[in-house]
Amino acid sequence: MSPSSTISDFRKVLHDSKNIVAVVGAGMSAASGESISHTARIPTWRGSGGVWKTYDPAAIATPQAFAANPSLVWHHYHAMRERHVASLALLALQATPNPAHFALSLLCIPEFLASLAPAAQFTLVTQNIDGLDVRAVHETVQRFEQGRAAPVPAPRVYEMHGRVLDTLCTACGHREHNPASPLCPALAVSELGSPGAPIPEEDLPRCAHCGGLLRPGVVWFEELPHHSREIWAVVDGADLCLLVGTSSQVQPAAAYAYEVADHGGKVAVFNTERSGGDEDREFLFLGPCAETLPRVLINGE
Structure with a gap:
């Protein structure tokens, strides 16, 4: 029926x-x-028109992807925080x-x-x-x-x-809501799904508590919700x-x-x-x- x-x-x-x-x-x-x-x-x-129709989640949405290329992952997620996939004028922070x-x-x-x-x-x-x-x-x-x-x-x-505007420290585990725009100067021109210019790890977002490398505070594939x-x-x-x-x-x-x-x-x-x-x-x-x-x-x- x-x-x-x-x-x-x-x-x-x-x-x-x-x-x-x-x-x-x-x-x-x-x-x-x-x-x-x-x-x-x-x-x-x-x-x-969904995100995973265009971008490979294995390259940008797994712990292994972040360990292999944190610069690429941060380029993608910072752009995701800020704007729509079609590069329209919509800021996610304003949604x-x-x-x-x-x-x-x-x-x-x-x-x-x-x-x-x-x-x-x-x-x-x-x-x-x-x-x-x-x-x-x-x-x-x-x-x-x-x-x-x-x-x-x-x-x-x-x-x-989780939330895309949260960050999680890979060193001390501190999680916080972080709506900064941009998260760090090197990410100011990030494009969704784009490798962008490689960013040295020391220039990627860092934890204000211990200085460790931050990652997006979302649950990735292969992680427990x-x-x-x-x-x-x-x-x-x-x-x-x-x-x-x-x-x-x-x-x-x-x-x-x-x-x-x-x-x-x-x-x-x-x-x-x-x-x-x-x-x-x-x-x-x-x-x-x-x-x-x-x-x-x-x-x-």
Whole structure:
């Protein structure tokens, strides 16, 4: 049976759910930055025009790649921090959450969640490294806390792949949020995916605590995602999984929806294009997430 795109049917399933998990990918952020440039988009990873369609992850997104050529990796990731893959005028540092982020963040507010699913709890798991999912949640929580006597309970949000604006010291292990632009003078002209001019290791970003070589604070291929144990505990108990803007091709995130389905839960896909496994899902809402999520979760029509 083909998946349904009927919002009323989805809302009935949502209403009866007890444990909801949203697994978010780069398609969630694709529309962010339009306030800066109407033609700009934050690129996805595996969709049409995605980063890994152009650049080899083995050369720029593994611990081995960094050990072999930290200059190349830093050229790529510094440019990723700063601008869109198509060299448009969008600065990633200026990207802001879009309506999709804010629609999903409302599920972190107990009163709003109870209006849709009275007995449910909600967990947000994001594969994104742009920090926009968490920023939207924080802004939404702050808005709802205004004038309240009690704070909103801490949302359950897991950034499993870290953040591109974080740095991690390879010597002392210190991790910090570092939005400096540029991170070091030698990276000022970096191009996404370009080898650029080789940079001596001593001129690459250095740790302010110990002077060690910094690396991007993201989870690379062959590394264990953050919060793996906690995420699997949530997935094991979920009866509804929302797959938002993800092609579900990268493990372990690709396995989450299958695990929910295997123990009898329902899966709803929100994405701009079809991907493998969609025909086995209960619901499929195709289109820009910035349009489908608000329509389905907030407007209900």
